[in-house]
Amino acid sequence: MLKQVEGSAAVAEAIALCRPQVICAYPISPQTHIVEALGRRVDAGELTPCAFVNVESEFAAMSVAIGASATGARAYTATASQGLLFMAEAVYNAAGLGLPIVMTVANRAIGAPINIWNDHTDALSQRDCGWLQLFAEDNQEALDLHIQAFRLAEELSLPVMVCMDGFILTHAYERVDMPTQAQVDSYLPPYEPRQVLDPADPVSIGAMVGPEAFMEVRYLAHAKQQQALELIPAWADEFRRVFGRPSGGLVHEYRTSDADVIVVALGSVLGTVKDTVDEMREQGQKIGVLGITCFRPWPAVAVRAALQRAKRVVVLEKSLAVGMGGIVGNNVSASFAGASDRVHTVIAGLGGRSITRGSLHRVFGQALADSLEPLTFLDLDRALVDRVLERERAHRRSGPIAEGILKDLGVVAAKIG
Amino acid sequence: MSYQPIRFYQTGTFTVGNRLLTEEQRSVQSGRERTNSLNSGHRACQGCGEALGARYAIDAAMAATNRQLVAANATGCLEVFSTPYPETSWQIPWIHSLFGNAAAVGTGIAAALQVQGKRDVRVVAQGGDGGTTDIGFGCLSGMFERNDDVLYICYDNEAYMNTGVQRSSATPPTARTNTTMPVGESTGARFGQGKNLPLIAMAHEIPYVATATVAELRDLEAKVRRAMEFRGARYIHVLVPCPLGWGHGSAETIKMARLAHETGLFPVFEAEHGEVKHVSKIRRQLPVEDYLKPQTRFAHLFKPPGHADLVARIQALADRNVKRFGLVDHAEEAT
Structure with missing residues (x-):
């Protein structure tokens, strides 16, 4: 059913359709509207049975989700920014224990300086924690990815993070096609845990593992993520069959087949990037776009294949590895078959700085003219920086x-x- | 006409042994139905108070719940010595997540059981004093405040023993730990610091709060059973001496626990909904020196020329407990 709703409301409704059993809520902008909406649904008796736990911190939110998931309940929470960092120890723990928790991260900058606006520094800080990380381009994809996330998480016994741009998506009213309960039920079977705390069949979960087996446990986590690289496209196909629209998958290619320059990006900025590319195409410039939907596991083969014919690659990312450069850029470089000096990183949109078509025209034009620096900070106010220095x-x-x-x-x- | 009243102090203490008690009065630990929830073969030190306390507490919880029990465990000695991969001593469903989140994991388990309609399955969360009074305090207070259906048991050995004896907020004043060394002008852990978690738990007005020691294991069992009669957040704080960290003989664990109670330093009581309902009386309050002297963590107090002033301050703490909780029945003493 088509609806004109706020991104957070769309995601909350999608979560509700997934029949969650334990939802942990702690407020932090910009994810708060999601858990507020879910809380109202639980209080109204629309989600039965479901426990809605108002916890005292994000660390507790993830910890409650861990306990619930280990007891066989479908568990969900949402966070952003500082909240994700505050729960970081439990985020790693959930992955290490192999618990299929689904969490929305409404991407937001990390302080200091404190900043509530969108960038990807929060989610990317957790890129090596063992969670799957999916990035939504728009609100339709955000709600679709949540449905796929529960399926993926429970099949693999791994937690999944669905990342959507804070405010840009969470607070934007867009038209979405809301699936029916019957569609979601046919796509997402009830949760069958691999491990469960059950007095009828007692197990110990979370034992201390020393050097004799720790490497193997870690390897298995890696192997499972590699397995996800096959499952994600397969389930995106099944999603298309059940819901009648394409959504999810590893990467999205746009006008790449004959492109000399390919722009790589993730999240909502892909819309602006595609508009810019369309305009440049009209001027006869051979430029295309590679959208990364699945950041973890890193789809190295798909990225390499997509970039195969590109002469230059521009990675436009809303994150910064301080002292190094681009986080996404570094991942893309490792998957680019050509010379690494052909991969350019453009750091953009930090802390909610607008990424305009005008600025994109400029850097993409520089890439086509072979004059783009290896690392660029888009629209950096150099005079301001110089005054501080x-x-x-x-x-x-x-x-x-x-x-x-x-x-x-x-x-x-x-x-x- | 003067007379000498005769008192039978043994009456009601259960020290007569199980053979002379009725079936229902016998301890869980002596029964054939004992579950050995924390089974033998674990790697606790000789004389470990925590292993003893946990075994009695969890077996009692198993008996009280008809074996329908799930446990969440904080990181610490109990976790480390019970589950060295690939072995486990736990005969019950058991999860260890992190150092500071056992109470929240307990909440999650309870929430899952609730939505699954498994009302008969009960939840215990447990940890040492560090995992309870320090790093896990936020999650614990949250669990109390929400009145989640979890029994939290703290095994208090008054320092971070697993990491090699460092001060926690449960370390008593003057105690020597590796971060409160009595060197130079320092006389060990400071006065005026630390938390009284049973009183903090009571301030949350949760249904049930109790303290116990491993000197009165029958009492500990009874308190666990009583705790399981309530729904909502419950808290039991068990004093568990640590031969390694306290510096007493491994055969003196129970003696130390008994002395902590009988000096008044560790009041043993029960509270319901924020009100003290019962205290374990001390027949004759012993001087704190009796408790302090056998422990090397307090040895610096008695090395010549000694710290009589500090011992007096500790005595004052014990006396305050006696007065505050009414630990000594003075009327009886006067007769």
């Missing part, structure tokens, strides 16, 4: 950086546009 040269007690920058800008609130 000058102040630090001049004064030992140069003061807090972020506050100094705001003073230089002459504004009290962060500039969004």
